[in-house]
Amino acid sequence: MARFFPLFSGSSGNSMYVGSGDGGILIDIGMSARKTTQALERVGVDPARLSGIFITHEHIDHVRGLRVFTKKYDIPVYGSAGTLAALEEAGQVDAKTRLFEMPAQGTTTPADIGVQAFHTSHDCREGLGYCVSLPDGRTAAVATDLGYLSDEVQQAIAGRDLVVLESNHDVRMLQNGSYPYPLKRRILSDIGHLSNDTCAGALPGLVEQGSTRFVLAHLSRENNIPELAYQTALAELTMHGMRQNVDFRLMVAPRENTGGMMIF
Secondary structure (H helix, E strand, C coil): CCEEEEEECCCCCCEEEEEECCEEEEECCCCCHHHHHHHHHHCCCCHHHCCCEECCCCCHHHHCCHHHHHHHHCCCEEECHHHHHHHHHCCCCCCCCCEEECCCCCEECHHHCEEEEEECCCCCCCCEEEEEECCCCCEEEEECCCCCCCHHHHHHHCCCCEEEEECCECHHHHHHCCCCHHHHHHHHCCCCCCEHHHHHHHHHHHHHCCCCEEEEECCCCCCCCHHHHHHHHHHHHHHCCCCECCCEEEEECCCECCCCCEEC
8 A cells, every 4th residue: 555654745855755655765754864764664654664765856854864863764865967976075974975976867777666757957066856666566756846837847747646736835925925025936946945835836737637636845934834735736736626525535634743654
């Protein structure tokens, strides 16, 4: 049975588990090793049985716990050449950490879990999103930290059973908020973050292409509200004649998971 646990999500830290009863992988590890271990154990996952950690990019809210966690559990780490270089330069990985380059469009299969990478547009060295294929045939895609939905991203996530998509900010909240102008401009740029409206606009097409589970992720604490992100997405789907719990299921990834999961 395919399982998805959004362990942490948001500007303070990001980490997601995708797998089954027989094991799985982490995508990012943006909280401390201790908190990540506790979160995994809370949802019944043995950290020592992870098959790999797939890093989207080198920003601290995606790699904070990486060095200590991999030193304790000796789990292989995958990422783009640019990301791995950035991690080494910043001392975010131990000298003994097993690092594996994951080129965009490349595929690897740790413990019979197929993982394919695709480019993302963000202000980092070389960001990636990931598509995961589990032994039972179910598939998931994780696409966060996106300035915009490129053709490559849209093609990669199309038809996946579960799609994790960034719904970072409400544009009006951001524009009227306290952030300095350069930061607002960066967030709204093509190397920034995806808004609620842009995220919501992509969902009906994904339903038409076969996706049935959606997780809204990486919400800004200052420029978004979970209910607002949820209602923006739900309204767009409903406007296209799609029904919650019939044609799709929708959830917002919590900042810290206390035990909830999505089976797909």
